[in-house]
Amino acid sequence: MGLFLPALYLGGVLMSLPAGWLTDRLGVRLTLALGQALTGAMVVLASLTSSLPLLLACLVVGGFGFSAGNPATGKAVIEWFPPRERGVAMGIKQTGLTLGGIGAALALPPLALALGWRDALALAGASSLVCAIVVAIAYRTPVGGGGAPPAAWPRLAELGGFLRRPGVLVLFGCGLALSMAQSSLLAYLVLYAKESFAISAVAAGQLLALAQAGGTASRLAWGWISDRFFGGRRRPGVVVTALLGAAAYVAFALGPSLPGPLIAVLVLVAGAGAFGWVGLYFALVAEIGGARYAGLLTGVAVAFAWSGVLVGPPLYGLALEATGSYAPPWLGLAAMAVLVAAALARLQPLVQRGAS
Template sequence: MSQRWAILAVIMLAQTVANIGPLGIPAIASLIRDDLELTLTQAGSFLSVYYLGPVAMSFFAGMLADRWGTAKTLVLGQALIAGGLLAASAAGSYGVLLALLGLAGVGYGTLNPASTTAAMSWFPPRQRATVVGLKQVGLPFGGMLGAALMPALALRLGWRWAIAAGALMIVVCAVLSASVYRDPPAEAPLRRAAGERGAVAAVLRSRDLWLVASATLVFAAMQTVWMAFLALYLQGVVGLALLAASRYLALAQAGGVLGRVAFGVLSDRTFGGRRRAPLVIAGCGSALCSLAIAFTGPAAGAWLLTPLALVFGFFGIGWNGVQHTLMAEIAGPRSAGTAVGLGLAISSLGVTLGPPVFGACVTAAGGYRGPWIGLSLVMLVGLGLLALVRERPRF
């Protein structure tokens, strides 16, 4: 019993530290923009390019975790993220910076499916959404730490040293993961089954897996638009300074920490293992927040922005662990990593497309209000796809 919780702690630490550097970059985007003389759309594109890695790698990384084992895949993912970020800290141009962030993203596309299957393989079905939600806390918690720490580091030492510091923390965590984490004994037979002909084909033929993945593409696009543009919007429209704007980004990530735990518990306990209802609740809440921010402006004070950032984080970031759990349970234990990888690959496409499309809409409209409203309406597509998913109670 104590071993599984120690394993979960290592997984959570790996997931958290891996996100500090990449998700802290939007908080210092204005400094990078000034140094490299970038446009608004370019400054909002860093996360999009970073998430090209998961688009390209997540499905294959899920297969790798199913066949090769999660322990090795966890360490490989962290090593790739650290190497990409360390090289990106020395980039001298926008193109080189994007290429290296893409390499770091390949590492995250390797880490994320492996960490999900690692968490699920150590716990029984009644705790899965809660445990995966706890694991996925690493993304918003790491983002919160990144938004809080990286602007201070960047203002003192420069944005390059801030990114390098994030990379070095991942190196330390990768060494710890290699030393502590072990795959559960029961995983070996499942890895052999995952290598059998037809296991991957069954995942690709699953109607419900494709529906969930496509629906959460919309969720992921909305989440990343907020993460990429919240600080830029607060500085450019509301008139806040860099550190003040980055605090609201950190608040949104803090709301995401709470949401990922709450939605996991809600799914496991309140809804008896059903996963679709919490996702619908999250989609509705995040759409309402996007509609609300459309009507903020220079007069918006902390009394409005603080709850708005927290509530969006809760709904707009909190859904992720439930999605991972639903994908893995639809596929079954022998193909869980492959299924989660497919979901991450498709949803990461939304992460990649969302910010540049939103940035282009802001430029074309000459302001943020219309694009924020449009973002809220796009969620209707995701909710419609979820309505078509066939789900059975898990226990």
């Protein structure tokens, strides 16, 4: 079971760049519908196989479709919303992933107990197929928002023009680092809380839910703040959320010596820092690409971010096993978050604010 999610994300990393390119070539509706359909079909097939290698192969291919979600929805935000509204729009978009996770966490375990894990997995795949049909029927491109003629379609070779900009590479690297911190918090917060504070698994799970709630609120709040008070600039919010996360990770390194009343507050702050940057990050990446390249650049950003999801928790676990203490991995995440904040604060502007 522990291999299921990594297999899906591995497929997403492998396909994220082509998925971004396809989004710019084919448009939001077709790319998103095809991606949802492929993911749903592969998850249903995975539920039917009795071979673990074949099941994992289905999930990797399903990840190919999963990779289309971020580039397509990011491009949709660029097409539908003016710059002064994109922060909130992207925050709402990214919150959808969190709400979907909460819904799955509430629905799938009871279904698995009642029907078996295979039927529960098949129902999850079927829901993706239904979403594909809804997108294909209901989504509409705004007038003037897409439909570029073939001569204007982006080419993969044009990606080099962006990758030769040091600031863009720094931004992608920061996405990798912040994703490592985010996924490590998700993977280890429950275990850390149980072992450090001698609380039950239920109470530790509630702390994880609190962290996700803080992240959801932070995504929405910072999207609104960047639109309303920073003139559409996204980097200040990413810098602040990185520093919030760093402060919480340093406090976590204190372990059992933390005052009990502060634990919930620190978890809330950690969630705001670990999850709050995502909408701003993808809004900035899409704005760098503009309407023509939003999908392509978002695909690259997804590859970096999801690579962080794959490597962050294992590295945290290695540090924990090597030292026998939670302090070194938490301090490592804090140092990484501070470096991200410093690097982003020093960058020159990446987007011409007069352009879309």
